[in-house]
Structure formats: C-alpha cells, structure tokens
Amino acid sequence: PKVIYLKDYQPPAFAIEQTQLNFDIGPDSVIVSSRLRVVPCGSDTDLVLQGENLTTLAVSLDGVPVDAARMTETESTLTVRGIDSACWLETRVAIDPWGNSSLEGLYKSRTMFCTQCEAEGFRKITWFLDRPDVLSVYTTRVEADKSDCPILLSNGNCINRGDLSDGRHFAEWHDPHPKPSYLFALVAGDLECVTDEFVTVSGRRVVIEVYVEPKDLDKCAHAIASLKRAMRWDEEKYGREYDLDCYMIVAVDDFNMGAMENKGLNIFNTSCVLAHPATTTDAGFQRVEAVVAHEYFHNWSGNRVTCRDWFQLSLKEGFTVYRDACFSADMNSATVKRIEDVNLLRSAQFAEDAGPLAHAVRPASFIEISNFYTLTIYEKGAEIVRMLANMLGPETFRQATDRYFERFDGQAVTCDDFLSVMEEVSGRDLSRFARWYSQAGTPVIDVQDEYNAESQIYRMTLRQSCRPTPETPDKQPFHIPVRIGLLGEAGALALYCDQLATQELADNTDVVLELTDTEQTFVFTRVPERPVPSLCRNFSAPVHVRYPYDEPALVQLLARDDDLFNRWQASQEIAIRHIAAELDGNPLSMDRWTGALEQCLADAALDSAVMAELLHLPTMSYLIDRLEGHDVLALHAARKTVEEKLAIALKPRLHKALQAYHPPAQYQPEAGQIARRSLRNVAARLCVIAGWEQAADWIEAQVRAATNMTDQLAALRMSLLLPDADVSARCLDYFFQQWSHEALVVNQWLAVQAADERGDTLVRLQRLTETAGFQWGNPNKVRALVGTFAGQNYPQFHRNDGQGYQWLADVVGKLDQSNPQLASRLVTPLTRWKQYGARGTAMRNALQGLAGQDLSRDLYEVVHKAL
Numbered sequence: 001p002k003v004i005y006l007k008d009y010q011p012p013a014f015a016i017e018q019t020q021l022n023f024d025i026g027p028d029s030v031i032v033s034s035r036l037r038v039v040p041c042g043s044d045t046d047l048v049l050q051g052e053n054l055t056t057l058a059v060s061l062d063g064v065p066v067d068a069a070r071m072t073e074t075e076s077t078l079t080v081r082g083i084d085s086a087c088w089l090e091t092r093v094a095i096d097p098w099g100n101s102s103l104e105g106l107y108k109s110r111t112m113f114c115t116q117c118e119a120e121g122f123r124k125i126t127w128f129l130d131r132p133d134v135l136s137v138y139t140t141r142v143e144a145d146k147s148d149c150p151i152l153l154s155n156g157n158c159i160n161r162g163d164l165s166d167g168r169h170f171a172e173w174h175d176p177h178p179k180p181s182y183l184f185a186l187v188a189g190d191l192e193c194v195t196d197e198f199v200t201v202s203g204r205r206v207v208i209e210v211y212v213e214p215k216d217l218d219k220c221a222h223a224i225a226s227l228k229r230a231m232r233w234d235e236e237k238y239g240r241e242y243d244l245d246c247y248m249i250v251a252v253d254d255f256n257m258g259a260m261e262n263k264g265l266n267i268f269n270t271s272c273v274l275a276h277p278a279t280t281t282d283a284g285f286q287r288v289e290a291v292v293a294h295e296y297f298h299n300w301s302g303n304r305v306t307c308r309d310w311f312q313l314s315l316k317e318g319f320t321v322y323r324d325a326c327f328s329a330d331m332n333s334a335t336v337k338r339i340e341d342v343n344l345l346r347s348a349q350f351a352e353d354a355g356p357l358a359h360a361v362r363p364a365s366f367i368e369i370s371n372f373y374t375l376t377i378y379e380k381g382a383e384i385v386r387m388l389a390n391m392l393g394p395e396t397f398r399q400a401t402d403r404y405f406e407r408f409d410g411q412a413v414t415c416d417d418f419l420s421v422m423e424e425v426s427g428r429d430l431s432r433f434a435r436w437y438s439q440a441g442t443p444v445i446d447v448q449d450e451y452n453a454e455s456q457i458y459r460m461t462l463r464q465s466c467r468p469t470p471e472t473p474d475k476q477p478f479h480i481p482v483r484i485g486l487l488g489e490a491g492a493l494a495l496y497c498d499q500l501a502t503q504e505l506a507d508n509t510d511v512v513l514e515l516t517d518t519e520q521t522f523v524f525t526r527v528p529e530r531p532v533p534s535l536c537r538n539f540s541a542p543v544h545v546r547y548p549y550d551e552p553a554l555v556q557l558l559a560r561d562d563d564l565f566n567r568w569q570a571s572q573e574i575a576i577r578h579i580a581a582e583l584d585g586n587p588l589s590m591d592r593w594t595g596a597l598e599q600c601l602a603d604a605a606l607d608s609a610v611m612a613e614l615l616h617l618p619t620m621s622y623l624i625d626r627l628e629g630h631d632v633l634a635l636h637a638a639r640k641t642v643e644e645k646l647a648i649a650l651k652p653r654l655h656k657a658l659q660a661y662h663p664p665a666q667y668q669p670e671a672g673q674i675a676r677r678s679l680r681n682v683a684a685r686l687c688v689i690a691g692w693e694q695a696a697d698w699i700e701a702q703v704r705a706a707t708n709m710t711d712q713l714a715a716l717r718m719s720l721l722l723p724d725a726d727v728s729a730r731c732l733d734y735f736f737q738q739w740s741h742e743a744l745v746v747n748q749w750l751a752v753q754a755a756d757e758r759g760d761t762l763v764r765l766q767r768l769t770e771t772a773g774f775q776w777g778n779p780n781k782v783r784a785l786v787g788t789f790a791g792q793n794y795p796q797f798h799r800n801d802g803q804g805y806q807w808l809a810d811v812v813g814k815l816d817q818s819n820p821q822l823a824s825r826l827v828t829p830l831t832r833w834k835q836y837g838a839r840g841t842a843m844r845n846a847l848q849g850l851a852g853q854d855l856s857r858d859l860y861e862v863v864h865k866a867l
C-alpha cells in the first residue's frame with residue numbers, strides 16, 4: 001500500500017462547482033447518476049476522479065458520450081483527458097449497498113439505506129474528486145419504492161417530492177452551502193419521525209426532526225433537548241447560529257463510530273442518540289448529550305470551515321471536542337467532566353503516544369486515513385485548543401474564534417491557519433506552541449524545588465523532555481503552560497514572582513508558568529514556609545509531571561488543595577504509591593490515605609460526583625504506563641489488593657453513605673441525581689469488595705427491582721464480584737429475560753460478561769457469539785464483546801496460555817474481510833506488545849499471524865507499524 005505524505009499536498013486541479021445526483025433505488029441495485037459542473041483551476045487538463053467498487057455504465061461530457069480513447073478507468077480512478085474549459089461531466093454507475101459490509105459509502109442497515117462518507121466513502125457512491133478541499137453545491141434526487149422507503153432524505157432543504165408510477169416516489173433536496181463530499185448524506189427507509197422546533201437568536205425557526213425505527217419513538221426526547229441546549233450554547237458562547245431551515249438526525253443500528261456531522265442530516269449510531277431512563281445509564285445520557293452537541297458544533301467547526309486535507313483532521317476534531325467538553329462542563333459537574341476527560345487521555349491517549357502507532361496531532365503521513373480517527377487527533381487535539389484558550393483568556397479567545405470563522409467561512413483550511421488567527425488576535429508568539437501539532441509523544445516535566453527559610457525564597461525548576469516517537473525521534477522544546485499554586489499549612493499562599501505579572505493580581509494564589517525552553521527556573525519571594533506545590537492544575541497541559549512528593553504532602557493536597565481537580569490528581573498519585581509498594585512486597589499503611597478520604601466523605605460541601613471519583617483507583621492502562629516493567633497480572637493483583645484494603649478501611653463510612661441514599665421519586669439525568677447515584681454505586685461496590693454479608697441479597701434485589709438502568713447495571717456488574725457464581729448467573733439471566741428485545745441493553749449485557757474476570761470467560765464468550773443476541777455485522781455488538789474483553793479484561797485477555805491473544809487475532813482476521821475499519825480498531829491491544837514483557841512475545845506472534853494474511857489497507861498499516 002502507498003504512503004501519503006503531507007509534504008506532497010497539491011491543490012486540486014479542478015473545481016466542481018455543482019453536483020447534481022440522482023439515486024434510483026431498485027429492488028436489487030442502486031443506479032447513481034451524477035452531473036458535475038467541472039471547472040479547470042490551472043493548466044492541467046487531465047481530470048482524475050476517484051471511485052471504488054463502482055460499475056460504470058456511462059460517461060459523457062456536455063451531453064456527448066466520452067470516447068474510450070479519451071478516458072481511462074482503473075480499479076480506483078477514472079481519468080478524462082483534455083478538459084480545458086468549464087463543462088458538465090455526467091456519469092452513471094451501479095452500486096451494491098446490500099453487499100457493502102464495510103459500512104462506508106451507501107449501505108443497507110436493517111430496513112434502511114444510509115451513507116457514511118467521511119473520510120473517503122463518497123468514492124464508493126460515484127466518481128468524484130473525493131477530497132475535502134473540493135467544495136460543491138449539491139442537489140440530490142432520490143427515488144425508491146414508496147412502501148419500502150417512505151422516507152427519503154438528503155442534505156439541506158427538501159425542494160420537491162411526489163409520487164411516480166409503479167408504487168414509487170421521489171424527493172429532491174438542495175443544500176445551498178458548498179461542502180466537501182465527506183459531508184454528503186442520504187437516507188432512505190421506513191422510519192418514524194419525532195419533530196420539534198428551535199428559534200435561533202435572530203428569530204429564524206428551525207425544524208428539528210429525529211428519525212428512528214417505530215419501537216424507539218419514546219427514546220428521542222433527550223437527544224432533542226440536548227440539541228436545543230447545544231444550539232443555544234453555541235449562539236451564546238461562540239456567536240454561532242444555525243444556517244438551514246431543518247436539522248435532521250437519523251438513528252442507525254449498524255455504524256462504525258458514534259455519529260457523523262453530515263450537513264443538515266446527522267447520522268447517529270443508535271447508542272449515541274437513543275435514551276430512556278429504563279434502558280439508558282447516566283453515562284449513556286451524558287454521552288448522548290455530548291455527541292449530539294459535538295455533531296451540532298461541527299456545523300461551524302468542520303462544515304462551514306472545513307479541513308484542507310486529512311492531515312488537518314484535528315483542526316475540526318480537536319476544536320470540536322474542546323467545544324463539546326466545555327458545553328458538557330457547563331451542563332453538568334465541570335470538575336467531574338475534566339476528571340473523566342483526563343482519565344481517558346492519560347489511559348488511552350498516553351498509551352497511543354507511547355506505542356508504535358504514535359503520531360503527531362497533525363500527522364506527517366498515513367496509509368489509511370481511517371486509522372487516524374484517534375485519541376491523539378481528538379483528545380490531544382482538544383487539549384491543544386484548551387491550552388490556547390486558557391493562554392489567551394476568554395475574551396481574546398472569543399475574538400480569535402470570531403475572526404477564524406469569519407475569515408475562513410466556506411473554505412478548507414489548515415491547523416496553521418487556525419494558529420495564525422490566534423497569534424494575530426492575541427499578539428503572542430506561538431511559533432514554539434505550534435510544535436504541539438507536529439511532534440508526537442507525551443512530554444515529561446521534572447520539577448525540582450528549593451526553599452530558603454531565611455530569605456523566604458522558593459525556587460522551582462521545570463525541565464522538559466520527550467521520548468522519541470516513530471516520526472519525530474528528536475524533539476524541540478514544547479511551549480507548556482503549567483498552572484500552579486503553593487499550599488501552606490493554613491491554605492493557599494500568595495505568589496510573588498518577578499518573572500510573572502502576579503503582583504497586581506487580586507487572586508495571586510494561582511499562576512501559569514510558561515515553559516518554553518528545556519529548562520527554566522521560577523523564583524518566588526515572600527514565601528513564609530516550605531510549601532507543597534500543586535502542579536499542572538486542572539491538567540493545564542497534556543504532560544506527565546514528576547515531583548518527589550512524600551505521602552503526607554499528597555495527603556495534604558488531597559485533603560485541601562483549592563483546585564478540586566488536583567485533589568483527585570493527588571488521590572490517584574497516592575493510589576499509585578500504594579500499588580507500587582504492594583508490588584514490591586512492602587505495603588504501606590493505609591491510615592493517612594483513608595483518613596483523608598474519610599474526611600472528604602464527611603464533607604457535605606464536596607460534590608458527591610467528585611467524591612465518587614476520589615474512590616476510583618487509577619485505570620489499569622494508566623498504571624501500565626506509570627509502573628513500567630511489572631507483569632500485567634501482578635499489577636492487576638496489586639491493584640485489586642489495594643482496592644480491597646481501601647474498601648475494608650472505609651467500609652463503615654461507605655455503608656453509611658449507602659444507607660443515606662434514597663432514590664428520587666422520578667429519575668432525571670441531571671447533575672445532582674447523577675452525583676448521588678454515582679457515589680452510591682461506588683460505595684456499594686466497595687462494600688461488596690470488603691465482604692459485606694448482605695451483598696448477594698442486596699445485589700439480586702437491585703437487579704430485579706431497580707427503577708433505572710444506572711442502578712440496575714451497576715448491580716449487575718457487582719454480581720461478578722461475588723464468590724458465588726450462582727448469584728451472578730441468576731442476575732445475568734434475569735437481566736437478559738427482561739431486556740432481550742432492547743438491542744442496546746443486550747449490548748451492555750454482553751459487555752458485562754466480556755469483563756468477567758472469573759472462570760473460563762473465553763469459552764463463554766465464544767458461546768455467546770453463537771446466540772441470537774449477537775451479530776458479527778453489528779459493530780456495537782462486536783465492540784461490546786470483543787472490544788471489552790481485549791481492552792478491559794486484563795486477567796482473561798492476558799491469560800498465560802496466550803489463547804486470549806489468539807482469539808482476538810482470529811476474530812480480527814475474519815472481520816477484516818467484511819469491515820476493515822472495525823478490524824483495525826479492535827486489534828489495538830495487541831499492538832502494545834512491547835509493554836508486556838515476556839507476554840509480549842505471544843502477543844507479537846498473534847500479530848505476526850495476521851501479517852501473513854491478505855489484509856485490508858487499514859489492518860495492514862496497523863499490524864505492520866506495530867511489528
């Protein structure tokens with residue numbers, strides 16, 4: 001396969017000013033006719049269009065069939081020569097949505113036809129310049145059998161519809177906004193619609209339509225409410241108004257990712273749009289809210305201003321993730337949202353940055369772009385925008401985003417364009433900051449300090465480094481904003497530092513040190529006592545920070561840092577100490593840690609949702625990164641031991657918390673209730689771990705009687721912690737009987753079993769794949785079962801006989817034939833083989849087995865980079 005490089009970028013040789021499509025959906029084929037207004041941009045007269053799996057039926061230029069001598073068709077291109085002036089190019093192709101299991105292009109999911117074009121799926125629909133810098137105005141006509149497909153949708157506004165002979169009908173759509181082909185969408189099927197309305201800030205009425213299967217009509221309200229909140233928020237926070245008369249969302253079962261921001265016609269994985277208290281957890285409700293908002297925010301950050309090429313993917317994704325994170329923080333608990341995001345970043349993105357597939361936020365090359373919809377592009381990209389927003393401050397950042405949207409409206413631009421507007425508006429030099437886009441890897445900051453009681457001078461030295469990564473072995477220093485505070489015995493200390501403009505500040509207990517060189521020292525004066533530094537507050541930069549804290553200092557931060565995020569951060573550090581000590585066979589006393597947690601539990605002013613987070617130990621994935629060199633199963637066991645000790649020490653207090661909980665009269669997915677449920681369920685879980693006598697009865701009663709999915713699923717998960725396998729078997733059976741008709745709940749049920757650490761999980765999972773609740777063609781089910789097993793079930797995936805690895809490799813090899821995108825994502829855990837010491841050999845062997853097969857471009861790239 002060919003490697004594509006950013007440095008080879010060339011602007012398109014032709015523009016396509018208009019795109020007129022006709023889809024004729026028949027009983028066993030779909031004919032796509034296209035009329036393109038093609039205009040040469042320079043002297044190049046060879047038009048090279050992209051296509052994949054198209055059966056070409058006709059090609060004509062300005063109404064005249066094109067001579068065979070003037071064109072060349074290959075597997076993936078159609079070249080028409082001698083185009084030296086504007087013309088209409090017409091093609092007619094046949095495509096096969098029924099046989100399209102890649103879920104890219106036009107495909108059939110259950111009873112409906114739908115599309116997924118990002119990144120390069122449009123070429124599976126028709127011949128086109130399928131690249132994001134070719135923007136075109138689309139008019140789309142769809143024709144189909146009226147009883148099979150009563151609903152016919154595409155982007156923009158419906159301009160005409162009507163009946164045809166033979167029970168067929170048609171609809172015609174026009175999207176006035178020029179857009180790249182990746183934002184094209186079409187849906188045809190038998191769907192029901194829930195409608196609503198939003199009045200924009202300037203008073204325009206927008207019709208909201210959510211299309212679902214009839215059985216899901218009662219699960220749309222939350223998505224609609226979330227959408228309306230997002231629309232209002234974007235007006236208020238970014239001055240962005242919606243720009244079409246209609247906003248449509250379609251829910252589809254078989255979908256490779258969460259959702260897609262097609263202009264005016266978002267297509268969603270059912271898991272990211274449907275929600276109902278009985279079937280959806282709190283986390284599920286929050287996910288729907290976040291994804292609906294994310295796709296909506298793309299309307300400006302992505303659609304109106306789009307990417308020049310796919311190397312710039314983070315331009316739209318990083319920015320939009322930052323926007324949706326701020327939205328969720330405003331709608332819910334801001335600290336908990338930050339904790340969740342940082343946890344994801346440190347668990348999964350740091351691992352990506354440390355592994356063989358590490359890439360810059362703006363990669364320099366790729367083989368298959370689908371492999372680059374990664375945590376680095378999305379989450380680290382969002383951290384870059386967050387650092388910028390924080391460094392500029394809210395007013396300047398808003399001015400800069402206004403100017404960005406205004407200047408580049410209707411254009412396809414680059415990350416450098418974004419940065420240059422930030423630079424221009426703020427007057428700051430961001431040349432070093434720009435390295436965040438081009439250098440992969442997680443920087444490490446080593447902090448050293450020195451206090452002189454006599455002179456009351458405190459010196460803090462920051463030194464940065466970054467391990468080599470495949471594309472950038474040698475790094476230049478990053479520009480890193482490190483937010484800090486200094487804690488004294490009685491609380492936060494005022495900060496005086498000549499290098500910073502803090503003296504004039506009213507609140508000078510919290511400052512940002514900007515590290516731009518390899519090493520810098522900051523000198524603080526008038527420091528009355530040796531302080532405990534609170535570092536990288538609210539995770540001000542996506543870095544590792546190392547400072548030689550002792551446990552009492554960490555406990556002090558946990559108990560009373562005024563940065564709530566850093567209290568959580570301290571609790572994670574303490575846990576890591578304890579787990580490391582356990583591994584070394586020198587367990588630490590639990591007293592100080594549990595004492596501080598008990599105080600937190602007793603503190604009525606502390607948000608219960610944050611408290612729940614304080615009770616969670618670091619994820620395995622983060623531990624593997626932090627405690628390198630230990631066997632994964634030993635690490636897992638040490639984590640479990642520490643968790644059990646913690647649970648036992650806190651049991652009386654947790655029990656009280658559990659008993660203090662009273663379910664609300666009516667379930668609401670709002671911050672207060674969510675916080676209480678999360679504390680209650682983590683408390684219950686720890687009580688179960690601590691050997692609570694009534695655990696089995698309590699869990700079974702919860703599974704049977706819970707009135708919402710959050711509590712029910714939490715109890716079901718707890719049942720796997722019980723020594724008595726009969727109880728969990730009964731709970732699982734009961735749960736399945738109750739929910740076998742709800743696909744999304746069945747997926748949760750599959751995931752719970754895939755995470756079962758007891759007994760022979762692999763055999764049970766294999767059996768599950770043969771039951772009616774499971775389908776290999778549905779990515780949600782595959783992820784629930786295989787993804788959960790390989791990504792979260794450490795003891796079973798890493799079992800000593802290597803069968804966990806082999807099973808994953810077998811599954812991935814098979815899936816690659818039908819759905820390469822899914823296969824190449826699922827294989828990720830095996831690519832981390834270098835982190836697993838002796839076990840790594842068996843992991844690598846499993847990968848090697850795959851490398852010997854005939855692989856898709858997607859899987860080829862991942863497997864070969866990992867080996």
Ligand code: B3K
Pocket residue numbers: 118119257259260261294295298317370373
């Ligand atoms: N832009 C889409 C992701 C498309 C993935 C293509 N393989 C969803 C999103 O980020 O909003």
Ligand code: ZN
Pocket residue numbers: 294298316317320
């Ligand atoms: Zn996105």
